[in-house]
Amino acid sequence: MADDHAHHPQDHAHDHTHDERWKHDGVRxxxxxxxxxxxxxxPGMFRQAAINHARVGAQKIWAGTVTIEPNAKTGVHHHxxxxxxxxxxxxxxxxxxxxxxxxxAEAEAGDFIFVPPYVPHQEINADPDQPLDCVLVRSDNEAVVVNITDVEPVEKPEAVYWVDPIHRPPE
Structure with a gap:
């Protein structure tokens, strides 16, 4: 029985200029x-891009850092x-x-936060004494920020805990 999936060197006669670009434009x-x-x-925050289209040609992801000063917060927005x-x-x-x-919800060093699409949210540095340093990753290269100015925040937000087999609610 013939192997229909056999590969032969002549089958890979491609444009070597394009094929070998990964050698120079691969991992960055x-x-x-x-x-x-x-x-x-x-105000009160300092964002920096590490990975985006302009810097590395990223097509589907953005990554960078943010430092948030003590007690600083964003306005209400979604992405x-x-x-x-x-x-x-x-x-x-x-x-x-x-x-x-x-x-x-609160997170500390070593924790990850996931923000789903279209969720109105606000990011806050909960520590009055030290900056908050984070790494941000977004699922597209576009900087989509939709500011929401007509939100009437409730006085005391309800605590919501991540509960699964590993994370239990506090006693």
């Missing part, structure tokens, strides 16, 4: 001291259809979300 290392501050900024991941490097993050910011 972006040094931590070479991040790009040419991003949208919010359209984008999914976002926030990794807390140092400090304590407080996330409020919902139509009236009625839900709240």
């Amino acid at each position: 290392v972006i040094k931590g001291d070479r991040l790009d501050p040419n991003t949208a900024q919010t 359209g259809a984008l999914e976002s991941v926030i990794y807390v490097v140092r400090g304590r993050a407080r996330m409020r979300w919902g139509e009236r910011l009625e839900y709240v």
